Amino acid sequence: MKHYLIVAAVLLAAMGTGATAAEHTHAHADAHTHTHGEPAESERAGLTLMQVMHDLAANLNRIQWGIMTNNRYMVEQGAAAIASHPMPHGGLKPYIKKNADMIKDTIPVYDEQVHTTAAEMKEKATTATMLELQKMAATIGDGCVNCHDVFRNP
Numbered sequence: 494m495k496h497y498l499i500v501a502a503v504l505l506a507a508m509g510t511g512a513t514a515a516e517h518t519h520a521h522a523d524a525h526t527h528t529h530g531e532p533a534e535s536e537r538a539g540l541t542l543m544q545v546m547h548d549l550a551a552n553l554n555r556i557q558w559g560i561m562t563n564n565r566y567m568v569e570q571g572a573a574a575i576a577s578h579p580m581p582h583g584g585l586k587p588y589i590k591k592n593a594d595m596i597k598d599t600i601p602v603y604d605e606q607v608h609t610t611a612a613e614m615k616e617k618a619t620t621a622t623m624l625e626l627q628k629m630a631a632t633i634g635d636g637c638v639n640c641h642d643v644f645r646n647p
Contacts, residue, residue: 542581542588569618576611599643606636
């Protein structure tokens with residue numbers, strides 16, 4: 494019984510107002526949709542590539558958690574954050590150490606896949622089935638992994 498109470502407390506903390514550090518540092522708030530706990534537009538500047546990627550991963554996790562718990566608000570918020578994520582400070586060029594030609598041609602394709610699917614998910618979060626939302630989440634994840642494969646590997 495004690496084990497179940499611990500698990501329940503962890504789940505409630507994750508779902509409740511006890512936001513994670515990633516949620517406090519989200520770089521996705523649009524100046525027109527700024528809400529409590531999200532940085533203003535001026536706070537979005539200067540994020541490194543790693544900070545942007547960690548925020549994207551946290552929001553993909555938020556989507557998955559929302560799907561698994563039937564929380565459409567979490568799905569919508571995670572998708573909105575991914576669809577409107579900022580560019581790292583200075584763009585991608587300072588981070589490209591290899592495969593520059595391949596990256597130049599392929600990253601925009603995967604980036605568009607991720608953004609388009611996330612925007613669609615945001616719009617359909619209240620009407621699509623959880624299975625449809627999960628398929629969209631998989632498409633987002635595929636775009637991320639494909640991009641990472643080109644960016645990280647020779």
